[in-house]
Amino acid sequence: MTANNALLAFAGTMVLISVLLTWTVSVHWMWLTVFVGANLLQSAFTGFCPAAMVFRKIGLKTPCEAVATKT
Template sequence: MTLDRAVMAFAGAMVLVSLALTQFVHPAWIWLTVFVGANLLQASFTGFCPAAMAFKRLGLKAGVVFR
């Protein structure tokens, strides 16, 4: 798995988990969804992504997905 795909999978999983927590635990968990979306938006403009930095430290390599 490449770094880019790992970040996308992590973001998608976080959105789904936060929506489940919002539904079954407490409505305030929707703020986790807002945070994930805002982080994705700022990362698209700035290139700074804490999740990508964490995955890189765990050993994932950046790679070309489409050739």
């Protein structure tokens, strides 16, 4: 799994969890969904994503690094 795939899986999981918590616990959990969406939007324009930095630090590779190590 690459860092990009892990990032997409993490963001999707956080959105689903926040929707579940909004439905079962409190409407205020919707702010987590807003935060995840805003972070994804800003990272698309700036390239800065704290979660991606964490995934790279724990050893996940970017797609280019993953292809380079296969050969």
